[in-house]
Amino acid sequence: MNIGRAAKISGVSPKMIRYYEQTGLIPKAARQDSGYRDYDDADVHRLRFIRRARDLGFTVEQIGELLGLWSDRSRASADVKAFALEHIARLKEKMAEIEAMVRTLETLANHCHGDDRPDCPIIEGLAEEGGATPRLQPREPRRFGRSGGQSARRHAAGSSNRTH
Amino acid sequence: MNIGRAAKISGVSPKMIRYYEQTGLIPKAARQDSGYRDYDDADVHRLRFIRRARDLGFTVEQIGELLGLWSDRSRASADVKAFALEHIARLKEKMAEIEAMVRTLETLANHCHGDDRPDCPIIEGLAEEGGATPRLQPREPRRFGRSGGQSARRHAAGSSNRTH
DNA sequence: CTGGGGCTTCCAACGATGGGAAGGTCAAGG
DNA sequence: CCTTGACCTTCCCATCGTTGGAAGCCCCAG
Known part of the structure; x- marks a missing residue:
């Protein structure tokens, strides 16, 4: 076929x-x-x-x-199981990472009034001087973003040149 | 600097x-x-x-x-909050996806003796004829895997045998 | 014989990051 | 003054899984 x-x-x-x-x-x-x-x-x-x-x-x-x-007909089921458990462990690590992000974000969001005033603990949390936002594994590639289609957008954010 | x-x-x-x-x-x-x-x-x-x-x-x-x-000093904290909540929702989706994988894998692993015999429900679950392993979002790019190095990869030199 | 849909290969892009080459700059030490 | 080595520059390439597209061949129905 x-x-x-x-x-x-x-x-x-x-x-x-x-x-x-x-x-x-x-x-x-x-x-x-x-x-x-x-x-x-x-x-x-x-x-x-x-x-x-x-x-x-x-x-x-x-x-x-x-x-x-x-x-491999001669391999033990224990081999497969070990492999699967390894993978499960990795998946759980990923979950824990994401959950930590969610927790941090929810904490910040809970402190944000969410009204029409500009003061926002979320932005302040990102911008704050201290060594904030506890990072789990310091320098580790992250990749799990992205869900829907991508389409449009040809290398984004171009004109956000703020002198700030 | x-x-x-x-x-x-x-x-x-x-x-x-x-x-x-x-x-x-x-x-x-x-x-x-x-x-x-x-x-x-x-x-x-x-x-x-x-x-x-x-x-x-x-x-x-x-x-x-x-x-x-x-x-943007004129934007409302509600704007930031909405943005954050959006992101939190996406992160939770990712978590749910991974959790579903974990649940499936754990179910399979729990049914696996994990001894030195070859029969293994995990492999069978992957190989089984039926339309098994419930997939959440059918065709969506996935990316959060990754663990060790890569290398390996056989790939026998490209002798393109065409009768044509 | 023609049209269109399927197939072929090849090339590029995505996102975020790292590796490395080839070459310019700078500060310290001989 | 010159060397050394750490730093910087720009380029290109690789990753991982997947999709898109172009150019061209194949096959079947009309």
């Missing part, structure tokens, strides 16, 4: 299927005479596995390991 | 300071005779503001808006 069909029934987009192939997560697909990639049920099965793993927050690299565990 | 010093006392790396300038988040820095960027206390103050906002999970784009709110 063609990539489009495989994509539809696996829930992985054609783009991503090619990407996974390119990065070696999945083996190179068979080709039809036309040069089109050719997928069978086993391929689709694997793709669905991948999509579910992504939905559970595993990185592509981790999914590579999961695929190895999946096809 | 030089960028390195401004970086040290603001907590924003020189790389990021230049990046923020380049994208227009902050105005172009003054230059010394040498061509070095020159920062004063107000600049550092703004950088600290930015770092705190980042620590609270705001995107750079949002920080642009926050900077605008900061320097």
Whole structure:
């Protein structure tokens, strides 16, 4: 079957299927005479596995390991469990980080009148001189932002040149 | 003062300071005779503001808006509060997503013996035929993973075998 | 035979950050 | 005065997962 069909029934987009192939997560697909990639049920099965793993927050690299565990009939269930628990622990760390942000923000917001006067503890909390806003892990890349579509916006905020 | 010093006392790396300038988040820095960027206390103050906002999970784009709110003496505290509450809501969505993953994974893990036998409900949960693993937002980019280094990656040299 | 939809590859972008190269500047020490 | 080394400059590249688009080939229905 063609990539489009495989994509539809696996829930992985054609783009991503090619990407996974390119990065070696999945083996190179068979080709039809036309040069089109050719997928069978086993391929689709694997793709669905991948999509579910992504939905559970595993990185592509981790999914590579999961695929190895999946096809390794000799491995112990303890191995898989350890892997999963590791991941759970990481997810909980992320949650804790976000929760800390939420707590800080809610504290600030609770102190903000939210009326038409300009004084605002939220902004003051960000601007304040002291070494405020407790940061959990000082310098760690953050990435979990973003939810809706992106579209518009071509490198934002351009004209906010305030001498302040 | 030089960028390195401004970086040290603001907590924003020189790389990021230049990046923020380049994208227009902050105005172009003054230059010394040498061509070095020159920062004063107000600049550092703004950088600290930015770092705190980042620590609270705001995107750079949002920080642009926050900077605008900061320097706008006529805006109502309600505006800031609304902005913050919006952000809090998004953070909570993220938390809920991750929590759902954790719940699913923990359910699977709880059913896994974790012994030396190969049968494993975790892997089976990923591989299972049915339309399992409830996904919250079907096709939404996810990004908060990341743990260790990358490297590895096989990828057998591109011998594009085309019969064509 | 033509049209349109699917497929191919390649290239770029997103966001935030770090790494590194090639070269200019500056202050301290010989 | 000159060297050394720390700092600065600009550029380009990589990350991670995903999407978008362009240019061109393939296939089927009309």
